[in-house]
Amino acid sequence: MKALTAHQPRVKRVLVIDVGGTSVKILASGQTESRSFRSGPKLTSRQMVSKVKKLAADWTYDVISIGYPGPVLGGRPAAEPANLGRGWLAFDFAQAFGLPAKVLNDAALQALGSYNGGKMLFLGLGTGLGTALVINGVVKPMELGHLPYMKGTYEDYVGRAGLERDGKKMWRRRVADVVERLRAALQPDDTVIGGGNVKKLNALPQRCRAGENANAFLGGFRLWASTDVLPSNPQRGGARSRRKS
Numbered sequence: 425m426k427a428l429t430a431h432q433p434r435v436k437r438v439l440v441i442d443v444g445g446t447s448v449k450i451l452a453s454g455q456t457e458s459r460s461f462r463s464g465p466k467l468t469s470r471q472m473v474s475k476v477k478k479l480a481a482d483w484t485y486d487v488i489s490i491g492y493p494g495p496v497l498g499g500r501p502a503a504e505p506a507n508l509g510r511g512w513l514a515f516d517f518a519q520a521f522g523l524p525a526k527v528l529n530d531a532a533l534q535a536l537g538s539y540n541g542g543k544m545l546f547l548g549l550g551t552g553l554g555t556a557l558v559i560n561g562v563v564k565p566m567e568l569g570h571l572p573y574m575k576g577t578y579e580d581y582v583g584r585a586g587l588e589r590d591g592k593k594m595w596r597r598r599v600a601d602v603v604e605r606l607r608a609a610l611q612p613d614d615t616v617i618g619g620g621n622v623k624k625l626n627a628l629p630q631r632c633r634a635g636e637n638a639n640a641f642l643g644g645f646r647l648w649a650s651t652d653v654l655p656s657n658p659q660r661g662g663a664r665s666r667r668k669s
Contacts, residue, residue, distance in 0.1 A: 436453075436486050436487050436648045437454065437484055437486045438452065438453045438485060438486070438487055438488070438489055438644060438645050439451075439453075439480060439485035439487070439488045439489070440488075440489045440490075440491070440640070440641045440643075440644030441476055441491065442491045442530065442641065442644075443472065443491060443492055443493055443505075443530065444463060444493060444530070445463060445493060445505070445507030445551055446462065446464065447462055447463055448460060448462075448472060448476065449637075449640075449641075450476055450480055451644075452480060452484070452485045453485065453645065454484075455483060458638075458641065459479050459480070461475050463508060464507075464508070465507060465508065465509060466509045467509050468508075468509040468510060468511040468512070469511045469512045469515040469520075470511060470515075471509070473517070473520045486523065486524075487523060487524045487525070487526075488517065488518075488521055488525040489533070489644030489645070489647045489648065490517055490526070490527045490528070490644075491529070491530035491532075491534070491640050491644065492505070492512070492529060493506075493507070493530050493551075495529065495565070495567060496527050496528060496565065499527050500515065500527060501514065501527065502514075506551070507551060526647050526648070528565065528647065529554070529565040531554025531555060531556050531618075531619075532546075532554075532564075532643075533643040533644055534546065534548060534554070534635060534640040534643055535556035535557075535563055535616065535618075536556075536558060536563045536642075536643035536646050536647065537639030537640055537641065537642030537644070537646065538618060538635045538636075538639045538643075539558045539563075539646075541613075541614075542612075543557065543558075543560075543610075543611075544557065544558045544559075544613065544614040545557055545606065545607065545614070545615045545616070546615075546616045547602075547603060547616070547617050547618070547619075548635075549619035549620070549621035549622050549625075550584065550619040550620050550621055551583055551584045552579040552583040553569030553578050553579035553582050553583055554618075554619060555567065555569055555606075557610065557612070563643075569582075573602065578602050581595075581598045582595065584621070586598060587624070592624060595624075596624075596626060600629050603615070603629040603632060607631070614633070615629075615632040615633070616632070616633055616634070617634055617635060618634070618635025618636065618637070619635075619637075620637065
């Protein structure tokens with residue numbers, strides 16, 4: 425094997441951790457199948473780290489990307505998650521893993537993996553409403569789900585609680601209305617609807633495309649990419665263009 429030179433930096437091998445309210449999914453560079461374990465309301469940050477280390481014990485990785493289900497400031501969780509245990513606030517994942525780590529809101533991570541260029545709005549339909557913008561390759565996490573809407577907030581009506589309370593038919597109408605409002609306000613070139621509940625839509629709102637939960641892994645790889653995250657042949661509104669990070 426040819427030795428690396430100063431002009432040939434070694435590609436970082438990334439472990440991506442997608443933390444969710446029901447499961448934690450992981451995938452490392454060079455692997456083709458993700459692995460997972462159940463999370464739930466008792467899972468703490470330290471327990472998550474311990475379980476991930478065991479689950480990925482036979483994988484090789486140099487750096488870590490973490491999708492966190494809540495706001496992130498300064499590279500660390502800024503609030504405890506609604507559907508997990510305690511101990512996540514300001515937790516130092518790099519120290520816990522003993523490797524460089526980057527933490528990003530989970531919606532922002534999936535948005536980065538869904539990005540095909542220009543100004544993209546990402547809306548994640550799940551427990552709440554995950555939101556992010558990606559502008560010229562730079563991801564900007566947002567908390568639009570907390571904005572006032574009707575008698576509550578956007579995520580009160582298009583999140584899981586609204587779906588269970590109002591039923592699929594009304595929920596779908598609310599989703600279409602919320603998407604239209606946010607598109608009108610932000611004027612994106614591209615809109616991606618992702619999250620676990622996107623499959624419950626009969627049809628996507630106009631000028632939108634469906635995202636995939638697996639895009640969180642691609643977003644995690646792109647966080648450590650040494651080159652621009654913009655795919656080489658962007659196809660706005662169509663299938664995403666994948667490439668190695």
